Amino acid sequence: MSNGELLINNLSLKFENNIIFKDVNLNCSSGSITIIKGKNGSGKTCLLQCICSVIPKHFAGIVEGEIALENSKTHSPSYFGYLMQDPDKQLCFPFIEEELFFGAENLKRDIDDFNTDYEMLLEMFPVLKQEDIETSELSFGQKKILLFSAMILKNPLIFLLDEPSAGLSEDYRMKFVDLILSLKKKGKILIIAEHETFFDNIGDATIWM
Ligand SMILES: Nc1ncnc2c1ncn2[C@@H]1O[C@H](COP(=O)(O)OP(=O)(O)OP(=O)(O)O)[C@@H](O)[C@H]1O
Numbered sequence: 001m002s003n004g005e006l007l008i009n010n011l012s013l014k015f016e017n018n019i020i021f022k023d024v025n026l027n028c029s030s031g032s033i034t035i036i037k038g039k040n041g042s043g044k045t046c047l048l049q050c051i052c053s054v055i056p057k058h059f060a061g062i063v064e065g066e067i068a069l070e071n072s073k074t075h076s077p078s079y080f081g082y083l084m085q086d087p088d089k090q091l092c093f094p095f096i097e098e099e100l101f102f103g104a105e106n107l108k109r110d111i112d113d114f115n116t117d118y119e120m121l122l123e124m125f126p127v128l129k130q131e132d133i134e135t136s137e138l139s140f141g142q143k144k145i146l147l148f149s150a151m152i153l154k155n156p157l158i159f160l161l162d163e164p165s166a167g168l169s170e171d172y173r174m175k176f177v178d179l180i181l182s183l184k185k186k187g188k189i190l191i192i193a194e195h196e197t198f199f200d201n202i203g204d205a206t207i208w209m
């Protein structure tokens with residue numbers, strides 16, 4: 001299933017006079033997984049933030065180059081899902097239920113597709129059943145599970161995942177791999193920043209920062 005292609009041409013970022021990266025080129029087709037690797041501070045998070053416009057919309061950086069979505073048949077008002085490196089910076093709501101459903105409710109997804117995804121997620125992650133638990137009571141890994149699940153329910157075309165395996169136990173890492181592969185199968189575009197080797201063998205392409 002082809003949903004479109006994300007094209008990144010000569011993308012460069014600097015903060016004042018500090019060049020973070022220069023001339024990054026990337027073609028991500030529907031149903032592909034791209035892994036971004038590089039040492040601490042090499043610009044992985046900044047690249048994801050430029051792709052979804054967090055930089056320069058929320059953090060003032062100087063961005064040059066082109067980011068285009070071509071041949072998209074999707075009519076979703078929201079193309080991007082961005083899973084931040086630190087879930088505590090991303091959680092918006094006090095209870096699991098609101099965090100899980102807010103994006104999907106806002107975008108008014110098809111109810112049957114939503115229910116299929118929701119049932120799959122409940123089976124994988126029983127913690128999501130405790131809808132009235134406060135998100136502040138969750139562990140670091142459970143917060144990531146909640147945020148990734150909320151993103152899947154929201155159903156964007158492009159998933160930007162920043163260090164998704166960090167802080168997860170082995171069994172949950174395997175579940176994240178399964179989810180990522182099922183999103184690939186649905187024709188999603190996945191870009192994953194990860195300095196561990198964990199996702200290396202599921203990537204279609206790797207770029208080094
Ligand atoms: N808003 C900002 N303003 C100024 N400099 C920033 C900003 N955000 C990031 N930087 C700088 O950009 C560089 C790249 O940071 P980034 O967070 O993208 O690295 P990273 O590759 O994701 O590192 P890590 O593996 O530790 O997550 C760092 O030197 C950082 O200090």
Ligand SMILES: [Mg+2]
Nearest residue numbers: 044045085162
């Ligand atoms: Mg980072």
